[in-house]
Amino acid sequence: MGDTNDISIVTGGLQQYLNKKALKKTETNEDIHQQDSLFHNLPLDCKLHIFSYLGPEDLCRISAVCRDWYFVSEDSILWKELMDRDVKAWNVIGHKTNPALYQEVQSDWSNKEIYIRCSPHINKLMHKNDAVFSFTDFLKSFLPKKSWTPKIAMFGPGLESDLTSGLVRKILYDHNEHMERTGLVSGQFEGVGSGWCYKLPNGQTFQLSVLYSASKQQRTQKLWNRVEGNNLIQINKDEEGETIVELKPAVRDFCRSVDAFVFVVDGTSLDNLKADEIYELSAMLKERWSDTHIPLLVMSCIPNSLSPRLPCIKVVEALNLGNLNRPWQVRDCLVENLEGVIDSFSWLIEQSQRR
Structure with missing residues (x-):
């Protein structure tokens, strides 16, 4: 009889622990949803102002959070201001990475696409993390080198x-x-x-x-x-x-x-x-x-x-x-x-x- 009570006590204690953990998780989720709702209720100008403090990498990441954040992070004016600010710090610009090239010809590309295409920092990250680039470089190492010297x-x-x-x-x-x-x-x-x-x-x-x-x-x-x-x-x-x-x-x-x-x-x-x-x-x-x-x-x-x-x-x-x-x-x-x-x-x- 004593053994049965011991099992009940242990089982009851574990259940109480699990119930408390589930309740805490629920409260945390409610807090998150409440915070989300507060942000969602902000005017668009306020959201854009907050997002303007983020860098290009963070803007790309938060676009995957939800639909609302995606549309805000894709804003054309936001990326235009980001490009106008960051282009002054770019250490290299070329004939294919000159923002004016795409702006003057009225390209169909968005300002975000132009930024990602032209930014030397983003290009370096993409080259480093892209398996295709790495595999291509690996294959190039086996190709015969040209003896021609420019x-x-x-x-x-x-x-x-x-x-x-x-x-x-x-x-x-x-x-x-x-x-x-x-x-x-x-x-x-x-x-x-x-x-x-x-x-x-x-x-x-x-x-x-x-x-x-x-x-x-x-x-x-x-x-x-x-x-x-x-x-x-x-x-x-x-x-x-x-x-x-x-x-x-x-x-x-x-x-x-x-x-x-x-x-x-x-x-x-x-x-x-x-x-x-x-x-x-x-x-x-x-x-x-x-x-x-x-x-x-x-x-x-x-x-x-x-x-x-x-x-x-x-x-x-x-x-x-x-x-x-x-x-x-x-x-x-x-x-x-x-x-x-x-x-x-x-x-x-x-x-x-x-x-």
């Missing part, structure tokens, strides 16, 4: 700026474990084309030739003008008297043999991107001696991490890159440690092989 021409006002001119010195002369210098290349044209051979950690190789507008002694003269005293370009007049900026013959012949271009700019201020300096870029990219499949990389350089930086999107707008009919990319780079430089060359090599 020839890259580097030029631009950033090579001659007091703040960023150290970039070439860092690449050529400082010990760098990420860029191995493997040899020299003699020039094929009069005074133009000599350079160096490099190898990246992933096995990619390239030839680099650096083109200066003038010697340092010439540039320091008070009366020196970047257009009129430029060793790369020459000024001509057409039949109507309009000014035409063209490459000098030797430089023109060299550009016909180039597989990719690097245009270096001082990214500390918009004042460094003057019209006189852009003439040089437009002359180099003329279709008469540069095919439209030849890619352009713009390195927006600052001397160190403490220096002020011009957003990539401002560089895109200042150079009017959206109107180019060739692959292009703008990337933030640091002179002090070559941050961004290796990725820049890697992208340029891949693009130069897509013909």
Whole structure:
């Protein structure tokens, strides 16, 4: 009899515990539903204001919570404001990831789709977590590597700026474990084309030739003008008297043999991107001696991490890159440690092989 009572006591105690646990869970669910109802009853403007404090990853996650949150998180104005805010911090923008490209052609894509397509951070996460990308990269490792080494021409006002001119010195002369210098290349044209051979950690190789507008002694003269005293370009007049900026013959012949271009700019201020300096870029990219499949990389350089930086999107707008009919990319780079430089060359090599 005592044993039966003991069993009843134990059973009753367990039942009480289970009842209390179920009651607590019910109360918790009621609290959650009550909180949900409070949020659901908020005006749409309040919901959008709350969601505006979230980042793109959080907005994508909460869209799966319920139908109401999905519609709020998909709001076009919300994603437009998010893009206008975040685009200034993007460290790379290219011909396929320029938001203006989709906005100007009145694309059917929503602002959310444009953001996800263009954001370098989102693209990196998708590439990292996507099994298809990983499997593709795995298969590529078994494919035979092309022995062809692209020839890259580097030029631009950033090579001659007091703040960023150290970039070439860092690449050529400082010990760098990420860029191995493997040899020299003699020039094929009069005074133009000599350079160096490099190898990246992933096995990619390239030839680099650096083109200066003038010697340092010439540039320091008070009366020196970047257009009129430029060793790369020459000024001509057409039949109507309009000014035409063209490459000098030797430089023109060299550009016909180039597989990719690097245009270096001082990214500390918009004042460094003057019209006189852009003439040089437009002359180099003329279709008469540069095919439209030849890619352009713009390195927006600052001397160190403490220096002020011009957003990539401002560089895109200042150079009017959206109107180019060739692959292009703008990337933030640091002179002090070559941050961004290796990725820049890697992208340029891949693009130069897509013909």
